[in-house]
Amino acid sequence: MTEKKLESLTEAQWAEVRKRRGEFLQLGLSTERSDRPRVERGITGMYRKMGLDTPSFLWHDSPAAGAVHAAMATNDKTLGEEAIREKVAEIAGAGVAEIASEEAAKTAVARWPNGLPEVVRSTGSLSGWFRGGWVVYWVAFYLICAEIAKVKFKDEHSETLQMWLDTCHGGWWRPHAGIVVCTERPTVVQVEDSPQGDGHIRLHADNGPALAYADGWEVYAVHGVRVPKKAVTAPDTYTVPEIRELANAEVRRIVIERFGTKRYLEEAGSVTIDLDTFGGHPRALVRDNESQQWLIVTDGSTQKVFHLPVPQESKTCSEAHSAIAGFDEALIKLES
Amino acid sequence: MTAKTQKSATEAFEVVLQSAQSATNLDVRDARCLKVGDIVRQGDVYFHIVPESFPHGAARADRQLAVGTTQGSRHIAEPPAEVFEGTTLPNVCDRGTFLGPFFRTAPGEDMQVSHPEHAFTLFGDGQCVQVTHQTDMITRQRTAD
Numbered sequence: 001m002t003e004k005k006l007e008s009l010t011e012a013q014w015a016e017v018r019k020r021r022g023e024f025l026q027l028g029l030s031t032e033r034s035d036r037p038r039v040e041r042g043i044t045g046m047y048r049k050m051g052l053d054t055p056s057f058l059w060h061d062s063p064a065a066g067a068v069h070a071a072m073a074t075n076d077k078t079l080g081e082e083a084i085r086e087k088v089a090e091i092a093g094a095g096v097a098e099i100a101s102e103e104a105a106k107t108a109v110a111r112w113p114n115g116l117p118e119v120v121r122s123t124g125s126l127s128g129w130f131r132g133g134w135v136v137y138w139v140a141f142y143l144i145c146a147e148i149a150k151v152k153f154k155d156e157h158s159e160t161l162q163m164w165l166d167t168c169h170g171g172w173w174r175p176h177a178g179i180v181v182c183t184e185r186p187t188v189v190q191v192e193d194s195p196q197g198d199g200h201i202r203l204h205a206d207n208g209p210a211l212a213y214a215d216g217w218e219v220y221a222v223h224g225v226r227v228p229k230k231a232v233t234a235p236d237t238y239t240v241p242e243i244r245e246l247a248n249a250e251v252r253r254i255v256i257e258r259f260g261t262k263r264y265l266e267e268a269g270s271v272t273i274d275l276d277t278f279g280g281h282p283r284a285l286v287r288d289n290e291s292q293q294w295l296i297v298t299d300g301s302t303q304k305v306f307h308l309p310v311p312q313e314s315k316t317c318s319e320a321h322s323a324i325a326g327f328d329e330a331l332i333k334l335e336s
Numbered sequence: 337m338t339a340k341t342q343k344s345a346t347e348a349f350e351v352v353l354q355s356a357q358s359a360t361n362l363d364v365r366d367a368r369c370l371k372v373g374d375i376v377r378q379g380d381v382y383f384h385i386v387p388e389s390f391p392h393g394a395a396r397a398d399r400q401l402a403v404g405t406t407q408g409s410r411h412i413a414e415p416p417a418e419v420f421e422g423t424t425l426p427n428v429c430d431r432g433t434f435l436g437p438f439f440r441t442a443p444g445e446d447m448q449v450s451h452p453e454h455a456f457t458l459f460g461d462g463q464c465v466q467v468t469h470q471t472d473m474i475t476r477q478r479t480a481d
Binding site: 194195196200202224225226244247248249250261262265266270271272275279280281282283284286292296297298299300301302303304305308309310311323324325326327328331332333334335336 | 342343344345346347348349351352353355356357359360361362365366367370373374375376377378379380382406407408426428429430432433434452453454455456457468470471472473474475477479480481
């Protein structure tokens, strides 16, 4: 390609970018039933691109149900399905790499606000699955380059992008030899704006599932952190020992908040060992009735208060923090 | 009990909470003037300014500085930083400290470590950084968030 690199977009173009972004985001967060013919058309196009026959499509109501079927299919080692998934990934990967290498695509549209990756990540990682409408963020990026910035891609790449756009009209899917396990979109998607701003979003629901599917499979998330169902639906039924056992600092923080921090500290029999200020922020070292010590601390930028387990022998906040950092905290010059 | 620890645990928590809610600042933390040996904390991740000669491993394609798929693990060394496998703990660290990647920026170039929630940190002009992680004293693993 010999096109000149675009350095900026006009205000009118930015307005159009934002409008199209909203449309694509709606597609990504859709809770309508999948457009099955369109999804199947896109995937069939990929199979044909690999020189394979049109596959059969097996639809399920959720990724959980689809995963069971996919696991059964994966047990058949004669299918060579790993190779197929690798090839499908190559169709995406190679296409994107080549398109991205076209200088014209490296435009000011790089400021494209894409919230969906956070949604994808917060549901965890499942090998071999393609995320349907949730990958529209990268498809849309290139389509908007073409639509608004008038970037011209090779016909082959444009066709590939259309195939991927077709797959964005459904839920997760997993290709196998001759068979594709497809899943429906969720029936509930609850998100909120992320503190990052600029259009970023994250999963959040404090009164029910953040994601729910027709067959009852659910994902619970609070401010982008995936949590146990009980943390949302019945946080007051936790016990102090259960909270102590929560290994994830964010999940523990959320559960303590929802359980009631005052109640938690009282039921845990917590007493203050030390209270000081570091980096301009107060912090406290407390010991509970199991002799476990916790550093109650914030960081100066997230407005969060964490309860971090620290050594029983720490006598001060400084000793406790140095112990979990692995070095003398006096060396820290900045924090956030 | 000293005067400062006469507060109950709930009172002490309230003091921390008030500060968290009122004294937060999302301005970029400018680490460009820091010298070798200085450390920046971004949540549960620590950035050690190390000399240019500090040992490191092979280049990594992944710019994420903490392992995981959660929001909390999204400490990203943005371009033009180059990210490498970490091989060596800074000598100020206790044995057993969790080692993260190494990254550096080119002479004359600035780069940021971004995060979905924490204030970004700005490095520049050839600074080299070794990442370490906080330890969870119950699981004895890297703090997970």
